[in-house]
Amino acid sequence: MGKVLMIGAGGVATVAAFKINKNADVFTDFMIASRRKEKCDEIVKAIGNPNIKTAQVDADDVEQLKALMRDYKPEMVINLALPYQDLTIMEACLACGCHYLDTANYEPRDEAHFEYSWQWAYKQRFEEAGLTAILGCGFDPGVSGIFTAYAAKHHFDEIHELDIVDCNAGDHHKAFATNFNPEINIREITQKGLYYKDGQWIETEPLEIHRTLTYPNIGPRESYLLHHEELESLVKNYPTIRQARFWMTFGEEYLTHLRVIQNIGMARIAPIDYNGQKIVPLQFLKAVLPNPQELGENYEGETSIGCRIRGVKNGKEQTYYVYNNCKHQEAYKETGMQGVSYTTGVPAMIGAMMFFKGLWRKPGVWNVEDFDPDPFMKELNKQGLPWHEVFGGDLEL
Numbered sequence: 001m002g003k004v005l006m007i008g009a010g011g012v013a014t015v016a017a018f019k020i021n022k023n024a025d026v027f028t029d030f031m032i033a034s035r036r037k038e039k040c041d042e043i044v045k046a047i048g049n050p051n052i053k054t055a056q057v058d059a060d061d062v063e064q065l066k067a068l069m070r071d072y073k074p075e076m077v078i079n080l081a082l083p084y085q086d087l088t089i090m091e092a093c094l095a096c097g098c099h100y101l102d103t104a105n106y107e108p109r110d111e112a113h114f115e116y117s118w119q120w121a122y123k124q125r126f127e128e129a130g131l132t133a134i135l136g137c138g139f140d141p142g143v144s145g146i147f148t149a150y151a152a153k154h155h156f157d158e159i160h161e162l163d164i165v166d167c168n169a170g171d172h173h174k175a176f177a178t179n180f181n182p183e184i185n186i187r188e189i190t191q192k193g194l195y196y197k198d199g200q201w202i203e204t205e206p207l208e209i210h211r212t213l214t215y216p217n218i219g220p221r222e223s224y225l226l227h228h229e230e231l232e233s234l235v236k237n238y239p240t241i242r243q244a245r246f247w248m249t250f251g252e253e254y255l256t257h258l259r260v261i262q263n264i265g266m267a268r269i270a271p272i273d274y275n276g277q278k279i280v281p282l283q284f285l286k287a288v289l290p291n292p293q294e295l296g297e298n299y300e301g302e303t304s305i306g307c308r309i310r311g312v313k314n315g316k317e318q319t320y321y322v323y324n325n326c327k328h329q330e331a332y333k334e335t336g337m338q339g340v341s342y343t344t345g346v347p348a349m350i351g352a353m354m355f356f357k358g359l360w361r362k363p364g365v366w367n368v369e370d371f372d373p374d375p376f377m378k379e380l381n382k383q384g385l386p387w388h389e390v391f392g393g394d395l396e397l
């Protein structure tokens, strides 16, 4: 039924590969391609299915991507490489008639800045080609948008306030490590904060606003307001929203390391000259930090990500909290990866499954909330990310 090419062979891609392999009734043919073929072969070995094909590709190079797509002829390309490659992969998909899905919006390498405009600009070309592009189908962005769409469809006539809350209460027993690509992660959390209020975007200093929020099965954790890309599409798609914010938990130890990294210039993304060689300090830092793919074995604890929503239903004020908790050890036992990779890779697979089942298929470039959330929500329960709801509770925000 479905021939899929996945690009990238990191932590998120490894989880998606395990899940694609488990859903072989939907994904009949599967190839993994990345910058290093050996990494793809390692995933195939870990899964133990020699029918999965592998290939080498530099996804910064449109011509190489086109050659691979013309040769393998996938129906859909799942982009689990880095946000830098979104546009080259979309270009190649258009040239080769392939549908497209990713989990993070495009970022230029030389500017730590993310917004959807670059990818939304492809809408007309995908429409004219009769191709579907699904943007931001990880957990956040991804499930956070689907939770919001589900709330809007079933529990609210109008959503007024949306708070996306992302807690990782796990302990990997390292002094400092990021849970996904360190370069992308540190660029994200060291940016200025941004939130939406009464039609305006309000900028804050990085991590300036914080609150103690209580997470189910975890307890209170300090949570910091960050800019996160799904806010941009959600306020556009749900115009009744008056306030939209994103919160992420950080421990004291983590923040101390982050402060030192920034103060000594290691978070810089502009190249410096070192002994006649150009190096980017943040890329060098990535090379010495623990590999997020190797954190799983000793990881304890769990993540909790959800949406806290305030609005009205049938003329009455309503609060609603929908969330998933994911245990790092359970993710590790199933896929060899920790919970942050798991919570991203599983939704990427489900998004592709929605496409191949014909449930999320329409020409153009779409965010996940543009599709029916119901079949996706059902699959979350079946594929390892069960969700829970609280009606009428104290949202703390």
Ligand SMILES: NC(=O)c1ccc[n+]([C@@H]2O[C@H](COP(=O)([O-])OP(=O)(O)OC[C@H]3O[C@@H](n4cnc5c(N)ncnc54)[C@H](O)[C@@H]3O)[C@@H](O)[C@H]2O)c1
Binding pocket: 007, 008, 009, 010, 011, 012, 013, 033, 034, 035, 036, 039, 057, 058, 059, 060, 080, 081, 082, 083, 085, 103, 104, 136, 137, 138, 139, 140, 141, 142, 179, 180, 181, 184, 292, 293, 340, 343, 344
């Ligand atoms: N939406 C979410 O909830 C969410 C959460 C975490 C991560 N993410 C996104 O998931 C993606 C993957 O994250 P990860 O932790 O697996 O990262 P990773 O660094 O472990 O893996 C990235 C993979 O892409 C490959 N790659 C990089 N540049 C390439 C190129 N030019 N050509 C071919 N392959 C290339 C790398 O070799 C690696 O295999 C990132 O885009 C990240 O932003 C999304």
Ligand SMILES: N[C@@H](CCCCN[C@@H](CCC(=O)O)C(=O)O)C(=O)O
Binding pocket: 139, 140, 141, 166, 167, 168, 177, 178, 179, 248, 249, 250, 251, 252, 254, 340
């Ligand atoms: N889903 C998140 C994943 C990052 C989790 C961030 N929390 C930090 C906190 C670490 C700590 O306080 O020790 C983390 O890296 O897990 C995303 O979209 O970016």
